[in-house]
Amino acid sequence: MNKSDLIVALAKEADLTQRKSEEIVNLVFDTMASALVSGDRIEIRGFGSLMVKKYGAYTGRNPKSGTRIEVEEKKLPFFKTGKELRERVQQAGR
Amino acid sequence: MTLTKADIAKKIADDCGFMKGEATEIVEKLLDIIKARLINGEDVMISGFGKWTVKGKHSRRGRNPQTGEELILDARRVVTWKYSPVLKKAVNTSLGK
Numbered sequence: 423m424n425k426s427d428l429i430v431a432l433a434k435e436a437d438l439t440q441r442k443s444e445e446i447v448n449l450v451f452d453t454m455a456s457a458l459v460s461g462d463r464i465e466i467r468g469f470g471s472l473m474v475k476k477y478g479a480y481t482g483r484n485p486k487s488g489t490r491i492e493v494e495e496k497k498l499p500f501f502k503t504g505k506e507l508r509e510r511v512q513q514a515g516r
Numbered sequence: 517m518t519l520t521k522a523d524i525a526k527k528i529a530d531d532c533g534f535m536k537g538e539a540t541e542i543v544e545k546l547l548d549i550i551k552a553r554l555i556n557g558e559d560v561m562i563s564g565f566g567k568w569t570v571k572g573k574h575s576r577r578g579r580n581p582q583t584g585e586e587l588i589l590d591a592r593r594v595v596t597w598k599y600s601p602v603l604k605k606a607v608n609t610s611l612g613k
Contacts, residue, residue: 423553423560428546435545446528446542451565453527457519459606464519469547470595474607497607501566501597510555511570512592 425451458499468506474499521547554595564602571596 423431425447433443454472457464464472479495503511521543529539553560554570561567575591599607 423550423558425562428549428560428562431549432542432546435549436542438542442532445532447546449528449531450524450543450546451562453524454519455565455603455606457517458603459609460517462517462519466521466524466547469551470597472597499566499599499603499607501568503595507551507554507595510551511595 466504468504470504470507471502472499473502557593562600564600566597566599566603568595568597570594 429440429444429447432438432447433440436443438446454464458472458474461474474497476497477495480493482491482493483489484491522540525536525540525543528534528542529536532539534542550560550568554568557570559567559569571594573592573594576589577586578589579586
């Protein structure tokens with residue numbers, strides 16, 4: 423499923439126009455992205471949480487050639503699956 | 517600070533002209549759609565944000581770290597998420613790059 427499919431599905435489920443549904447879906451993910459950019463955590467019970475981890479600069483190596491590479495400090499967002507979703511996905515796989 | 521479902525609902529109510537109760541219901545529905553797809557084993561990709569993927573894990577022999585007892589961990593499915601390059605870039609802008 424991609425964002426367009428989600429917009430269509432939400433319009434149907436929540437009885438919204440496509441335009442309104444699109445506005446909401448964009449707003450939800452923009453709001454979440456802004457929170458992460460500000461360094462805030464996101465916690466949605468039953469679904470999961472998102473947070474940004476910060477990594478310091480380090481000297482890495484190209485594993486093929488062995489050349490040293492200076493890796494700059496960076497931040498990366500992570501998702502941790504919530505309990506309810508984790509259990510339901512796990513069970514569905516059996 | 518932590519962004520919660522209530523915060524997202526409030527943002528929808530304020531910006532799109534819904535009552536708070538309606539906005540909460542819409543957020544719940546949106547999350548339910550995503551969850552249902554994942555439970556169904558389908559991937560969900562939101563461009564500019566990230567992609568949730570359902571991965572199958574084989575059964576394997578494990579150990580209870582407390583007792584050292586050996587046990588078989590059943591095959592299971594897990595949800596993983598990978599950030600979009602756009603989001604990665606956005607969270608790194610504060611580093612001045």
